[in-house]
Amino acid sequence: NAGVTQTPxxxxxxxxxxxxxxxxxxxxxxxxxxxRQDPGMGLRLIYYxxxxxxxxKGEVPNGYNVSRLNKREFSLRLESAAPSQTSVYFCxxxxxxxxxFGPGTRLTVL
Amino acid sequence: AQTVTQSQPEMSxxxxxxxxxxxxxxxSESDYYLFWYKQPPSRQMILVIRQEAYKQQNATENRFSxxxxxxxxxxSLKISDSQLGDAAMYFCAYRSRRGGGADGLTFxxxxxxxxxx
Numbered sequence: 001n002a003g004v005t006q007t008p009x010x011x012x013x014x015x016x017x018x019x020x021x022x023x024x025x026x027x028x029x030x031x032x033x034x035x036r037q038d039p040g041m042g043l044r045l046i047y048y049x050x051x052x053x054x055x056x057k058g059e060v061p062n063g064y065n066v067s068r069l070n071k072r073e074f075s076l077r078l079e080s081a082a083p084s085q086t087s088v089y090f091c092x093x094x095x096x097x098x099x100x101f102g103p104g105t106r107l108t109v110l
Numbered sequence: 111a112q113t114v115t116q117s118q119p120e121m122s123x124x125x126x127x128x129x130x131x132x133x134x135x136x137x138s139e140s141d142y143y144l145f146w147y148k149q150p151p152s153r154q155m156i157l158v159i160r161q162e163a164y165k166q167q168n169a170t171e172n173r174f175s176x177x178x179x180x181x182x183x184x185x186s187l188k189i190s191d192s193q194l195g196d197a198a199m200y201f202c203a204y205r206s207r208r209g210g211g212a213d214g215l216t217f218x219x220x221x222x223x224x225x226x227x
Contacts, residue, residue, distance in 0.1 A: 034212050042114070042201050042217030043155075050213075058214055088153065097214060098145070101155035 002026055006091050008091030008100035013081045013109045021076040021105050028036040031094040032074040033058075034066060037104075043090060049074055081109045112137045114206050116218035123192050124226045130177075131187045131221045133202030141207040144178065144185045158200070158217040158220070161185065163207075188222075197225045 004025045013019055025032065035058075036105040037045035045058030052081040063085060065077045065090045078085060086109045113136045123129035133143070146158040161169045161178050166178050173190045189196055199222050203215040 035214075040119075040219060042203070042219050043215070044217070048214045056213070059188040059216075090155065092155075097160060098157045104153050 004091055004093055004100050004102035006089075006105050008105060009103065011105060011107050013046070013078075013107065015101060015109060016080050018077070019077075019081065019107075020090075021089055022073070022105075023075065023102060024073045025091075025093040025100070026072065027093060027095060029093035029095055029100075030072070032068065033092040033094070034064075034074070034076045035090045036056060036060065036093065038073050038087050046076065047063065065107075073104065081107075083109045085109050112142075112206065112216045114204050114216050114218040116119050116202055116204050119219070120222040123189075125192055126195060127129065127192055128188060128190045129141045129192055129223065131189075131200050131223070132169075133185045133187070133201075133218055135183050135185065135204050136185070137203070137206075139206055139208060143205045143207065146174070146176070146178075146187045146223040147183075147203060147206070148196075149201065149220070150197070155201075155202065159187065164200050170227060174222070176200045179207075192225050194227060197223055216219040 007022045013088045034046040034047045047066040049055045050073045067075045089105045092099040115134045142163045144161045146155045148158050159171045175188045177186045199218045199220045202218040
């Protein structure tokens with residue numbers, strides 16, 4: 001039982017490049033989330049998926065797209081990366097009593 | 111929209127002493143959850159304690175307890191007998207129960223807790 005896994009752990013991009021952050025959970029949870037964490041800030045919600053086949057915008061969705069591929073997987077895509085998207089990205093899934101977080105991806109956009 | 115405010119960017123406490131971290135929140139809802147998460151330098155988010163708004167009794171988990179004041183919209187975390195391993199960022203978070211609560215957590219900006227040996 002791995003919980004929530006994220007790949008990659010680190011990534012450096014140039015402005016304008018695209019990439020997809022991968023997330024998977026093996027706890028059979030319906031709801032999954034993407035957050036970003038900037039210095040001096042708490043986590044902020046980018047997108048969430050209440051169930052397979054549905055996605056909704058969170059607080060800071062601009063510049064991102066998501067795909068809920070199946071119940072296990074929820075990916076986050078940056079189509080044209082910008083320096084303002086330099087951040088640590090966390091994926092999470094929600095159980096009955098708490099959200100379980102992945103280890104995070106540190107993304108730097110030059 | 112809900113907001114969560116942590117007014118203490120940094121706190122310092124001597125090992126074995128007690129420290130209280132403050133959190134206030136703003137919401138028009140009556141049914142929700144509140145959480146404290148710990149984030150050590152490894153950056154892993156770890157749930158410390160959870161409180162359901164409809165429960166008057168304050169939650170307790172070993173050395174960690176909360177003081178939940180619903181009318182004042184206050185949710186403080188007390189750490190007793192502080193240990194070096196408690197050193198971390200602590201985040202207060204809110205989740206609505208509206209719509210099944212699927213719309214994620216709202217976090218405060220965090221309090222950096224330093225434990226002095």
